[in-house]
Amino acid sequence: MRIDGLSLDFFRNYVHLDAAFDPNINVIYGDNAQGKTNLLEAVAYLSGVSHRARYDRELIQFGVDHAFLKGHVFARERDFLLEAELHRGARRVLRSNGVKLKNGGELSGIFQSVLFCPEDLYLIREGAAARRGFLDDCICQLRPRYAQALAEYKRLHEHKIRILRDSEEKPSLLDALDEFSMSMAKAGALLIHYRAHFIKRLCQAAPAIHGDFSGGRERLTLRYETVSTVTDPEAGPQVIFQQLLQHQEEHRAAEIASRQCLSGPHKDDLLVEIDEKAAKSYASQGQTRTAALSLKLAAREIFQQDTGEYPVLLLDDVLSELDPRRQEFVLNRIRGGQVFITCCEDDRLPQLLGGRIFHVKNGTVR
């Protein structure tokens, strides 16, 4: 899988860009705040992932009302022209080969990317939501059924919270509570089932990568933490459904009293340990970066095993805070598939990696 060309109009600080990429290595270098990350963000956007912007309007150039992205992508032995039109105050339009797409999930179904950026350190350091987000992004790209169940679960969760919150003033709202709990247990069981299977595969791939990174000196372990009544998260969704339902029934009164959904996959976590100590609390900067990168590279291997193609790898500022041995390991490990990697003006990376080199200056590329 690869992106051969990208055109941008009024995207972030690019007034206009036409770029043709190398099928293997693309090094993007330049001073701070010139547009390196924006370029990776545009590629990620065309794979249905928006990692920095909460709203599309943030991607549109200041003072302009529209932005246009176009990518020539080669995936599953076919050419695709993927397009996104972003408008201030109106819905975006996505197209593949001229045909309108319903949502970003359909873009992900065609073109996949794995992005590593400085914000990914949160994956290790921050609360469980960051790790759930990582799992959700990965599994949504691989399994459309998961994406559907996730959207449904989020919708039900918000609705149930509203019922619990407003029930004091309007007790009749509680009549619908059991039905919501039942539907949430159904969608939630699917989420837990898929997450457990994905984490099982992460457990096979990520520790090996982290072990290589650290020259065999560190041991990464991952563990899935979900609802306590679920005895085997890898069991079939029907079994998990019954156990979730039981948990919700047992906590019905407590949920009404606290006005919160007390259990379910919205509380899941992926526990990350290095040498049996919680990485969140004890890992150094370099270890944190290595662990986060190991998770991302493991996800990339799982994509490759499932689809037969490597997703495009987008590495933003990946080498800082790594010692030279870990840096060398990254550069060796990323070979295979198409890679975009950013670095600063005076970095040795362009000489080390080869491939096509892009110099980004103030929203223009040479």
Ligand SMILES: Nc1ncnc2c1ncn2[C@@H]1O[C@H](COP(=O)(O)OP(=O)(O)OP(=O)(O)O)[C@@H](O)[C@H]1O
């Ligand atoms: N919607 C927008 N319109 C115009 N400019 C924008 C918009 N959003 C961001 N920018 C600008 O784009 C510039 C480049 O940002 P980018 O994050 O790509 O920098 P970078 O080259 O990756 O820098 P660094 O090395 O510091 O990470 C910033 O100065 C930012 O203010």
